[in-house]
Structures are given as C-alpha cells and as structure tokens.
Amino acid sequence: MTWKKQLALLAKPYYWVNILLAISYMLAKKTQFICTRLFNLIGEDEDCDLDSREVEILFFLLIVVMIRSRKTGSVTMINYLASSFLYTKVANAILWAYADFRYGLGFLLLCVLVGMVLPEPSYRGPEHITYFRTAQVFEEELLRDKRTTWLICFYTVWNPSCVNFAPIFAELSAEYNTDHLKFGKIDIGRxxxxxxxxxxADHSYSRQLPTVILFQQGKETDRRPCTDSKGKLQKFFFSSDNVRATFGLNQLYKEAVERLPSAPNKVKEAKESKKVQ
Known part of the structure; x- marks a missing residue:
C-alpha cells in the first residue's frame, strides 16, 4: 500500500477518532487548560507532567504494541495503527481510572460507543477470489484444468494476521487474475x-496463519511461511511486494497470458501494463 493510499485511509473517521482516543490521556495532561480542570490542580505552580506510575504504564504499552505488531505481521503504518488501537485504549482506560475511577468508566463507555458507530473500514476494491466452501470442491478445481495455476490463501476469520493480509491478497487478485492464473481462499477454521x-496448524498460537500455497498442475510447488532444512518455521511478512517477489507473480502472469487465445497481443499488453506499474 502506497503512502498516498495510507494517508487517504487516515482521513477516515475510524482512524483519526481512535488516534485521539489513543492519546487522550497524554493530551489532557499536556494541555494546561484541560489538565487544571480535570485533575483539580490549583495554582500556577502545579505541574501537569506525568508521574512515575503513568510513565511506567505508557512504557509497558509501547513494548506490548511493538511485540504484538511484529507477531501479527504488520508492515505498514495502517497495520501498526489498527493492531495497536486495542492496547492503547486499554492503557488509556487504566490511566484515566488511575486518575479517577469515574473517568476510567466514562472512557470505556466512550470506546464502546465509538466501536459501535465507527467499525474498522474494510477493503472495498475489486477482487477476483474464489472462496472454497468444501474440501471436495477445492480438490476438484485444482485438477479440473491443470494448465491453471492457483495461489491459495489458507486463513481463519479470527486471526489478526489473516485480517491484515486480506486487502493485500484481494488487490493482488484484481491485478494478476487471468483464466490460467487464479486466486482462492479457504477458511480452515471451518x-x-x-x-x-x-x-x-490452526490453533490460536499458530505461526502458520495465514499460509499461502502455490499450486501448479494440481500440485503444491511453493508456500509461505515455509520450514528450513532443520524443520524450523521461517517468519514471512505478507506485504504486497514480498508476495509478488516470492511467488514470481509477474512471470506467472506472463506465462498465463501466453496460454490465452491471441497470446502475442495479450503478452504485449501485459508487458506494457507492468512497465507502467
């Protein structure tokens, strides 16, 4: 996702409202007008700086956000923000309750209201993805036409990494889908x-979600994440560029176009399209 697209997403109410909630306590503490009224500070000599306990909570929050963001495979600014909102709001609720229990309760109610009114934006662009509902249909489709190459995403609806990867996979499907290069998804939770x-592995601590497998002539030829020679699972960041490079989507697209009728013209158009991108 380009910076232009990310900035456009940040303009949506979901993101800037949640950013305000994430910094609400620090904003209140650092704004003299708000601080003196909310925290009952009297006199010009009173200090609105964070005390040691508040600094500890914020430092702990920073560590948690960094660890969780890495585990969920967040590779863009939007992914980092989306994965951190829950933890920042919990930390702010603790800080507000630390100052006054009523403030903490009010902040939690506000977060619930925002969550109901402003759900996280989902990808609305075009996609060319086949969703397989049964194992039998999936296996039959792989073998129906062995000239067709399939890139399949194995996912679960509750896993944060799968949620983060969904719009990336959808955009790639819209860009590279042809009659002989297709994209599919299987919910292995179901x-x-x-x-x-x-x-x-599809358990809650699995490091294999999502898993993307390339099938050619009905057989698996590559997958990510994969294991090394010692059987250890290697971490893979599911960014758009990484998926393109790892599975060679440009080359697969060219080969798929060559199998179509009027292949010479199609190949020329494909090359020109890739040069523009």
Whole structure:
C-alpha cells in the first residue's frame, strides 16, 4: 500500500477518532487548560507532567504494541495503527481510572460507543477470489484444468494476521487474475480437514496463519511461511511486494497470458501494463 493510499485511509473517521482516543490521556495532561480542570490542580505552580506510575504504564504499552505488531505481521503504518488501537485504549482506560475511577468508566463507555458507530473500514476494491466452501470442491478445481495455476490463501476469520493480509491478497487478485492464473481462499477454521492435509496448524498460537500455497498442475510447488532444512518455521511478512517477489507473480502472469487465445497481443499488453506499474 502506497503512502498516498495510507494517508487517504487516515482521513477516515475510524482512524483519526481512535488516534485521539489513543492519546487522550497524554493530551489532557499536556494541555494546561484541560489538565487544571480535570485533575483539580490549583495554582500556577502545579505541574501537569506525568508521574512515575503513568510513565511506567505508557512504557509497558509501547513494548506490548511493538511485540504484538511484529507477531501479527504488520508492515505498514495502517497495520501498526489498527493492531495497536486495542492496547492503547486499554492503557488509556487504566490511566484515566488511575486518575479517577469515574473517568476510567466514562472512557470505556466512550470506546464502546465509538466501536459501535465507527467499525474498522474494510477493503472495498475489486477482487477476483474464489472462496472454497468444501474440501471436495477445492480438490476438484485444482485438477479440473491443470494448465491453471492457483495461489491459495489458507486463513481463519479470527486471526489478526489473516485480517491484515486480506486487502493485500484481494488487490493482488484484481491485478494478476487471468483464466490460467487464479486466486482462492479457504477458511480452515471451518474446514479443518484441509488444514490437516496440508500441515497447517490452526490453533490460536499458530505461526502458520495465514499460509499461502502455490499450486501448479494440481500440485503444491511453493508456500509461505515455509520450514528450513532443520524443520524450523521461517517468519514471512505478507506485504504486497514480498508476495509478488516470492511467488514470481509477474512471470506467472506472463506465462498465463501466453496460454490465452491471441497470446502475442495479450503478452504485449501485459508487458506494457507492468512497465507502467
């Protein structure tokens, strides 16, 4: 996702309202007018700086956000923000309650109201993804036309990394889909047999979610994340550029276009399109 797109997303109410909630306590403390009224400070000599306990809470929050963001595979500013909102709001609730229990309760009610009124924006752009509902249909489709290459995302609806990757996979499908290069998704939370067959752990602590597998001529040829020679799972950041490079989508697209009728013209158009991008 380009910076231009990220800044456009930040303009949406969900993000800037949650950013205000995330910095609400510090903003109140650092704004003299608000601080003296909310925290009953009297006199010009009173200090609105954070005390040691408040600094400890904020420092702990910073560590948690960094760790969780890395575990969820956040690679863009928007991903970092989205994955940190929950923890920042919890920390702010603690800080407000530390100052006054009533403030903490009011802040929690405000967060609930914001969550109901402003849900997180979801990807609304075009996509060309086949959603497989059963294992049988999936296996039949892989073997129906062996000239077709499939890039399949194995995911669960509750995993944060899968949620972060969903718009990236959708955009890639819109860009590269052809009759012989297709994109599909399987919810292994609903079809655990598929997860077992392809060796994908679907428990809450799994580091294999999402898993993207490339199938050519009906057989698996590559996957991410994958294991090294010692059987250790290697971390993979599911950014758009990483997926393009790892699976060679440009080359796969070119090969898929060559199989279409009027292939020479199609290949020329594909090359020109990629040069523009």
């Amino acid at each position: 079809i655990p047999d598929v997860a077992q067959k392809y060796g994908i």
